[in-house]
Amino acid sequence: MTLTRWLLWGGLLLILGWLLLxxxxxxxxxxxxxxxxxxxxxxxxxxxxxxKMASAAETVLALRADTVALRDEVAIFMPxxxxxxxxxxxxxxxxxxxxxxxxxxxxxxTAAIMVEAFxxxxxxxxxxxxxxxLIPLAVAELGANQAAITQAQASYGRVLAARAQLGETADWxxxxxxxxxxxxxFAQLGADGLALAAVLPELAGGNGRRTYLIVAxxxxxxxxxxxxxxxxxxxIVEDGQILALDFSDAYQVDNxxxxxxxFPPAPLYEFMGAELFLFRDSNxxxxxxxxxxxxxxxxxxxxxTAVDGVIAFDQEFLxxxxxxxxxxxxxxxxxxxxxxxxxxxxxxxxxSGDESDENWLATRKSFMGPMASAIRTKLETELGxxxxxxxxxxxxxxxxxxxxxxxxxxPATAATLRQLGWDGQMRGRAGEDTLAVVDFNMxxxxxxxxxxxxxxxxxxxxxxxxxxxxxxxxxxxxxxxxPCDPTIPTYERGLQYEELVDRCYxxxxxxxxxxxxxxxxxxxxxxxAEMFLTGRPWAGVPWVEQEPALGLTSIHxxxxxxxxxxxxxxxxxxxxxxxxxxxxxxxxxxxQAGRKPSPLTVAxxxxxxxxLASAVxxxxxxxxxxxxxxxxxxxxxxxxxxWE
Numbered sequence: 001m002t003l004t005r006w007l008l009w010g011g012l013l014l015i016l017g018w019l020l021l022x023x024x025x026x027x028x029x030x031x032x033x034x035x036x037x038x039x040x041x042x043x044x045x046x047x048x049x050x051x052k053m054a055s056a057a058e059t060v061l062a063l064r065a066d067t068v069a070l071r072d073e074v075a076i077f078m079p080x081x082x083x084x085x086x087x088x089x090x091x092x093x094x095x096x097x098x099x100x101x102x103x104x105x106x107x108x109x110t111a112a113i114m115v116e117a118f119x120x121x122x123x124x125x126x127x128x129x130x131x132x133x134l135i136p137l138a139v140a141e142l143g144a145n146q147a148a149i150t151q152a153q154a155s156y157g158r159v160l161a162a163r164a165q166l167g168e169t170a171d172w173x174x175x176x177x178x179x180x181x182x183x184x185x186f187a188q189l190g191a192d193g194l195a196l197a198a199v200l201p202e203l204a205g206g207n208g209r210r211t212y213l214i215v216a217x218x219x220x221x222x223x224x225x226x227x228x229x230x231x232x233x234x235x236i237v238e239d240g241q242i243l244a245l246d247f248s249d250a251y252q253v254d255n256x257x258x259x260x261x262x263f264p265p266a267p268l269y270e271f272m273g274a275e276l277f278l279f280r281d282s283n284x285x286x287x288x289x290x291x292x293x294x295x296x297x298x299x300x301x302x303x304x305t306a307v308d309g310v311i312a313f314d315q316e317f318l319x320x321x322x323x324x325x326x327x328x329x330x331x332x333x334x335x336x337x338x339x340x341x342x343x344x345x346x347x348x349x350x351x352s353g354d355e356s357d358e359n360w361l362a363t364r365k366s367f368m369g370p371m372a373s374a375i376r377t378k379l380e381t382e383l384g385x386x387x388x389x390x391x392x393x394x395x396x397x398x399x400x401x402x403x404x405x406x407x408x409x410x411p412a413t414a415a416t417l418r419q420l421g422w423d424g425q426m427r428g429r430a431g432e433d434t435l436a437v438v439d440f441n442m443x444x445x446x447x448x449x450x451x452x453x454x455x456x457x458x459x460x461x462x463x464x465x466x467x468x469x470x471x472x473x474x475x476x477x478x479x480x481x482x483p484c485d486p487t488i489p490t491y492e493r494g495l496q497y498e499e500l501v502d503r504c505y506x507x508x509x510x511x512x513x514x515x516x517x518x519x520x521x522x523x524x525x526x527x528x529a530e531m532f533l534t535g536r537p538w539a540g541v542p543w544v545e546q547e548p549a550l551g552l553t554s555i556h557x558x559x560x561x562x563x564x565x566x567x568x569x570x571x572x573x574x575x576x577x578x579x580x581x582x583x584x585x586x587x588x589x590x591x592q593a594g595r596k597p598s599p600l601t602v603a604x605x606x607x608x609x610x611x612l613a614s615a616v617x618x619x620x621x622x623x624x625x626x627x628x629x630x631x632x633x634x635x636x637x638x639x640x641x642x643w644e
Contacts, residue, residue: 037063057115057119057122060112060115061115061116063108063111064108064109064112067104067105067108068105070101070104071101071104074101078097078098081094081095081097081098089173090173092171092173093172093176095167096165096166096167096169099163099165099166100166102158102159102162103159103162103163103183105158106155106156106158106159106162107155107156107159109155110152110155110156110159110190113148113151113155114148114149114152116148117141117145117148117152118145120137120141121134121137121138121141124137133240133241133380133381133383134383134384135204135241135379135380135383136239136241137240139200139201139204139205139206139239140206140239140240142197142200142206143201143206146198146201149197149198152194153191153194153195153198156190156191159187159190160187163183163184163187166180189393189396192396192420193392195419195420196420198416199412199413199416202410202412202413204237204239204240205237205238205240205241206239206240209236209237209238209243210236210237210238210308211234211235211306211307211308212234212235212236212237212307212309212310212311212408213233213234213295213296213299213307213309213311214232214233214234214235214245214311215229215232215283215295215310215312216229216231216232216250216313216314216368217229217283217312217314217593217594218230218314218315219314219316219448219594219595219596220315220448220449220501221441221445221447221448222439222441222448222592222594222595223283223284223440223441224283224284224285224286224291224438224440224510224592224593225283225285225286225288225291225312225405225424225593225594226283226313226314226402226403226405226593226594227314227594228441229250229279229280229281229282229283229295231247231248231249231368232247232248232250232253232279232299233245233246233247233248233368233369233372234246234305234307235311242376245372245373245376246369247368247369247372248369250279250280251280253278253279253280253298253299253302253303254276254278254280254302255301255303256276256278259301259302261276261278262276262277263275263276263277264276264277264278264281264284265277265284267440267442267508267556267558268281270534270536271506271508271532271534271538272444272533273532273533277298278298279295279298279302282294282295282298283295283312284440286426286436286438286510286512286590287424287425287426287427287550288312288405288407288423288425288426289407289424289425292310292312292405292407292423293407295310295312296309296310308408308410309406309409310405310406310407311404311405311406312404312405312406312424313403313404313405314403314593314594315342315343315346316398316401317395317403317404318342318346319339319342319343320394320395320397320398320403321394321395321398322337322339322342323338323339323394324386324387324390324391324392324394324395325375325378325379325391326386328371328374328375328378329378330370330371330374331374332370332373332374333370337371345367346367347497349368399420399421399422400421400635401591401634401635402424402591402592402593402594402635403593403594404422405422405423405424405593406422407423407424421636424593426512426552426590427550427551427552428512428550428552429551429588430551430578431578431579431581431586432514432579432586432587432588433467433513433514433585433587433588434512434513434514434552434588435457435469435511435513435587435589435590436511436512436552436589436592437453437455437469437471437509437511437512437592438509438510438592439453439508439509439592439595440507440509440510441505441506441507442506442507443486443503443504443506443507444488444489445500445503445505446497446500446503447475447500447501447502447503447504447505448505448596449501450475450476450477450502450505451473451474451475451476451561452473452476452596452598453471453473453595454471454472454598455470455471455472455598455599455633456469456472456600456601456603457469457470457589457602457603458602458603458604458605459575459585459587459603459604460605461579461580461585461605461606461610462607462608464574465574465575466520466572466573466574466575467517467572467573467574468570468571468572469511469570469571469572470568470569470570470571471509471569471570472566472567472568473505473559473561473566473567473568474566474567475504475505475561475562475564475565476564477502477563477564478563478564479502479563479564480562480563480564480565482563484503484504484560484562484563485504486530486531486532487533488533489503502563503563504560504561504562504563505560505561506527506531506558507558507559507560507561508556509556509557509558509559509569510556510557511554511557511571512547512550512552512554512555512590513552513553513555513573513575514551514552514553514575514579515546515547515548515551515553515576516553516576516577517553517573517575517576518574519544519555519571519572519573520574521570521571522542522555522557522570522571522572523542523557523568523569523570524541524542525538525540525557525558525559525567525569526538526539526540527558527560531560538558540558542555542556542557543555543556544556555571555573557569580607583610583613583643583644584640584641584642584643585604585639585640585641586638586639586640586641587602587604587638587640588636588637588638589633589636589637589638589639590636591633591634591636591637597632598633599630599631599632599633600629600630600631600632600633601628601629601630602628602629602639603626603627603628603629604626604627604639604641605625605626606625606626606627606641607643610625610643611644612627612641612642612643613643614640614641614642615627615639615640615641615642616639616640617629617637627641
């Protein structure tokens with residue numbers, strides 16, 4: 001055998017040995033990664049308390065080390081992956097292998113950065129529970145590790161960028177498709193969590209004492225930003241510590257006996273007879289930042305207490321919070337609050353007065369104070385035993401559905417909350433269609449418990465694009481023979497909460513469309529004078545207003561829905577020009593805060609001769625040029641249609 005052949009065979013053997021060694025290393029790393037994945041899945045199978053998070057941290061760091069090693073081992077093969085689609089089983093994954101590896105690399109880097117930055121907090125969580133709160137330590141760690149959070153945001157941005165580069169996944173192995181679906185479900189939540197971590201120190205008083213106005217809204221008496229303002233108080237925080245938390249009836253805020261108050265917006269006077277603009281009516285505007293400014297102004301005017309922001313919530317947020325905490329013991333009231341008994345306890349507290357107690361009207365909602373104190377105690381002293389992952393998901397969903405809304409004065413934090421959608425802003429955007437239906441219960445009752453709604457919106461796109469909207473309201477009370485009573489219920493000991501529920505529904509209705517929309521037709525719903533506390537009739541003539549601050553046009557109407565009745569209210573209007581530029585159409589449907597989930601049907605008729613290129617979300621069905629979506633509206637939804 002010649003020297004050349006010896007060298008050739010030797011070279012081949014070296015390459016084979018190198019490949020075998022490479023394969024062995026890759027195999028071992030893959031097995032190690034699989035083991036780490038199993039460990040993390042096991043930890044996440046039950047409650048994910050702070051102690052489990054501390055245990056998971058070690059696995060995350062090991063997972064990161066193995067991912068880096070695997071990345072380095074397979075880097076040489078990455079240029080070949082586009083040509084390996086023929087491989088059995090894993091072939092469909094091969095063209096996307098570089099992007100998947102980038103997701104794994106950047107994702108584990110993000111997790112490792114956060115774990116290493118917050119080791120002191122994770123170690124503290126493993127200590128026996130006591131009276132010491134973990135919250136101040138968490139706030140301090142967040143404040144001290146802003147650089148790490150910024151770095152984590154950058155690496156997580158790489159994860160999202162790599163995800164966007166993935167091609168068609170329909171032929172992927174089932175396990176890979178499951179993984180990607182799970183990632184997509186929580187991807188935005190990860191980005192939002194990192195953005196929130198950057199501003200939490202400011203929110204929690206890490207940069208100085210902060211006083212927040214706490215507003216409880218009763219969604220069973222629906223108002224524009226979520227519900228009737230039934231309670232209010234202040235939360236004072238500094239360096240993550242709650243220095244004070246007080247809560248009382250909203251009626252105690254105003255000082256109208258000693259100070260002059262402004263005249264209210266005209267509908268409050270015309271339909272309810274209100275002659276003063278009081279705190280309890282300050283959520284008149286569906287754009288929460290606008291209403292929040294009025295809330296803060298009237299609260300400070302009535303109480304003399306200046307505030308740095310507003311935190312507003314309804315019953316659904318309380319339910320999510322209590323569910324996330326597991327249960328909340330309220331020793332003062334000798335009860336344990338759970339998500340299952342929350343509504344019952346809230347309603348019982350409303351009627352739990354003593355007939356001889358002259359102060360009952362002012363204290364009938366005093367349940368909120370002890371409940372708030374009990375929740376505070378749970379968060380401060382038992383956070384280590386709480387499934388914080390589950391709590392975080394529940395709160396995130398509540399925010400997404402506008403059961404919790406926050407507005408603060410500090411500009412940078414306000415901008416982040418707006419970016420996250422936590423501030424309940426409602427704005428029209430140039431080149432975009434807008435639909436918002438806003439109900440305002442003006443009947444001094446809780447009839448929204450029994451009222452169901454449905455919406456059907458259709459747009460015909462063309463040289464002149466038109467829209468039609470049909471709203472259906474159904475009152476589910478079986479007591480159809482009882483006449484409507486417009487008088488204000490007598491708030492005395494004998495009045496039961498259920499009596500406020502089973503009443504007719506006086507509704508001031510506002511529709512919001514893009515700026516420049518021109519109303520063509522609107523249904524009329526006249527109401528006779530005897531059905532109003534004011535003694536003035538409603539002629540049933542809808543009116544239109546321009547809302548330049550919101551970039552919208554508003555259409556106003558009013559109706560009375562009697563027990564057992566179904567009412568349909570229809571509208572048609574011409575949409576402004578410029579909504580179909582670049583052969584595309586976007587529709588932003590706003591969900592009113594506090595509104596129950598309701599059926600929504602959206603139909604879009606494409607311009608004549610157009611061929612559909614894409615639609616997000618995917619239509620429920622397609623009828624020629626007509627695209628139809630049927631869904632339950634729980635949160636804001638953005639529809640986007642592109643055609644050729």
